[in-house]
Amino acid sequence: MTSATPDLRALAGDRPVHFMGVGGAGMCGLAELLVRSGGRVSGCDQKENAALADLARIGAAVSLGHDAAHVASASALVITSAVPQDHPEVVAARRAGIPVLKRAEALGAWVASGTVVAIAGTHGKTTTTAMTTEVLARAGKDPTGIVGGRVAAWDGNLRFGSPSLYVVEADEYDRSFHQLTPDIAVVTNVEADHLDIYGDYTGVRAGFAQFLEGVRSGGRVIACADDHGASSLLPRVASKAYTYGTSAGSMLRATDVSVGADLTRCTVLEDGRRVGTLALRKGGRHNLLNALAAAAVARALGVDWIPIRKALADFAGVARRFERLGDAAGVLVIDDYAHHPTEITATLATARASFPGARLVVAFQPHLFSRTRDFTVEFGRALALADVVWVTDVFPAREAPIPGVTGETVVQATRAAGAEDVRYHPDIASVADALAEDLRSGDVLITLGAGSIETVGRAVLARLSRVGPREVVHA
Known part of the structure; x- marks a missing residue:
């Protein structure tokens, strides 16, 4: 995000903000956020899906197919990183002087006015973002959560809450997460991926390092100690660093881990002190690490362990995650x-x-x-x-x-x-x-x-x- 990036709040008055590919996992949550905040939204996509139906039900004007005429009455056009600049809708918008924003730019500008928790990582972003949002909601903090998957408890990709606290999935594709200036940044893991953007692992790691450089003064960086890619970033942000994992030395550590088909249990140590147990309805060591990340965010925001344990025990998951x-x-x-x-x-x-x-x-x-x-x-x-x-x-x-x-x-x-x-x-x-x-x-x-x-x-x-x-x- 730059100071020149327009805020959709100021644009979605009499004329709608138009979303291309509005049924996509990343776009639909942002479009819903705008509608529920009182803005006007139009959108188009190539085929029907549940997200389009949900948006139409709450008042968005959605249509199938793409057409330059869609932007004629728009106040702004929001596109994904995959949309080429020579697309007819983009060309028509620019000719008409209509602002064209990538989804990441629009999101970064929207959330910048609040406290921002940004969840990044090659894997586990969506589940960790949803878990974190649910924990903070259980603690009474009423966060707004935006993820790239349908969360069972939300029946969609958005939990609409307070405009003062946002929990967002920070996507590394096309360096999208560089549009965020978080108060708390989480890195679940760092591996080679999106090499069409970054070239190699060194490029990926540099992209994550730049993301962490955007953390606000007085903020916190929370990283998985079990993952070398994530933990290796911490020396550059040592004063802000906090770690979680199963490894010895993790500031928030899971021990005595038991993983079953429908239940994962562990004992939790915080700064070496036993603070109780966690029980999850999801199997897999990766889900335990996701839960520890969510707990670490909650602790950084002053949440005590009772709502953390209850929210994680009740977490029903995200669509298409096992x-x-x-x-x-x-x-x-x-x-x-x-x-x-x-x-x-x-x-x-x-x-x-x-x-x-x-x-x-x-x-x-x-x-x-x-x-x-x-x-x-x-x-x-x-x-x-x-x-x-x-x-x-x-x-x-x-x-x-x-x-x-x-x-x-x-x-x-x-x-x-x-x-x-x-x-x-x-x-x-x-x-x-x-x-x-x-x-x-x-x-x-x-x-x-x-x-x-x-x-x-x-x-x-x-x-x-x-x-x-x-x-x-x-x-």
Whole structure:
């Protein structure tokens, strides 16, 4: 954010602020925030989804498809980083003298007037942001929380609360988090990703370091001591630093950790002193670390342990984060947003611990040609942890194809990593039927990816429910 960035509050009066791609995970929460704050909003997207329906219900004017005419009456145009500058709506807005803001700029300008808690990291941002918001809400602080996923307790991507306290997911893509000037910055972990933006890990790390340089005077930097990438940033901000994790020396430390299918427990030490236990409804060591980060933020804001423990115990999660969709014909179906090798490894480790003895079947849709190219070997190693692996073609999102990079690339890497049962099924539209034909009673199916694969799990359940166990149980 710069001093020249217009504040949407001043623009959304008689004329609406127009959001391109308003149904997207990052855009819909910001658009809803503007509507609930009394502003006028219009928006468009390529296809219908729950976010569009929610926005229409609260008064936003939403439409399908993109058209330069959409901006004719707009006071400002908000776009994602993926929208090209030669897009007809962008060109029309600039010709008409209408301000064009990236989503990150608009968010940074909006929240700057309040206390800002910004949650950054290669993995775990969405869940940690939601957890932190819920803890602060339980403590009576009434935060406004904005995340890139649908939170069960909010039925959407926004918790609308006080304009004096914001908890926001700080996305590193396109250096978006540099638009924020937080009072408290959290770094869950730092790994190589978005190499189309940063070039290599050194560039990624430098991007996070610059984010921390934006923390306000008197602020705090909270980082995971278990992650080398995160903790290695702390010497530059030593006076503001606070650590959490399971490692010895963590200022907020979890010990005696027990991870089960539906429950994670630990003892918590604060500055070496036992302060009680935490119990989570989510499995996985990564979720425990997310919870510790949320607790660390709450403690920095003066919250005592009773509401922290209660809020974390009640936290129901975020959509597409190890989300159990249901079961049919003896098959349990789980959907997860994991689209980076480290995330896939964590998801499959949680599944192994939760369902010992079950056959783990994974359907993976690679996300972005560049990410598939940059992490081919790592994807293979991660997916090889499953018993059966199905791979579709790459979900391109904002990218053009890269020659020689397809789902087959991942299949070959997974076989090279030692997996014996790996299938390439390029067509996402028909993979649900193929999976349903192959699944056995007792299997656990996990759909993985950040693209359109989110529809596959429910399609498999519908097919299994129609067919019945006789046709899906194989010898």
